[in-house]
Each structure stands twice: as C-alpha cells, then as structure tokens.
Amino acid sequence: MHRKYGENGSMGAREYAKWGELERSEAVPSMLPPALIHCIAMSLLFLLFGLAMLTHTAFIALTEKISNTALFILFIFNIIFWLLVFYFEIFIVFNYLQALKIMEW
16 A cells, blocks of 8 residues: 555554655755746836837937927836836835745845
8 A cells, every 4th residue: 555544544643744744855846936937027028118118218209309298298107117117126026035035134
C-alpha cells in the first residue's frame, strides 16, 4: 500500500504531521508567482505606453500648428497618466512584494 496510509491503511496524527512536513519540504517553489509577473508586466506596459504618449505630445508640439490650449490639455493628460504609472509602480508592486515578505520596509 502507499506509504502515505501506512501498513494497515490508517495513519495516526503524528505520522500524518510528519508526512505533511515532508511534502512541504519536497515542494520546489517557483521563482516568481504568476500574479507578480503579471503586475510587473502591466507596470512595464503602462510605462511604455506613457513614454509613447509623451513622445507623441512632444512630436505634435514641435511639428504641428496646434493651439496652446490643446497642447496644455495634452500635457495635463500626460501628467495624469504618469501619476497612474507611478501609482502602479510604487503602491501595487511594492505592496505585493511586501505582502510576500520578499521585501521588508
């Protein structure tokens, strides 16, 4: 019979606890949890998109005849977007790392 259940098919609490410790010690943890990988990937995507928005705004400002009001509105949208990027980077990623006890404050 399988060693988890012992010789006679039953296992006492002490043997069961030892088996649980053995299973935990044999488990190989993954390097990074999938949620953390997703969080970092989304942050990098926001960062890339923010750089594209900033470059696009600068390109419009330098090449097109655009009113100062429209340029100011684009600038405000860029500021709001970058604040969202920093929110994702700092609060979500760092709090997730702290929750996993990977990083101590």
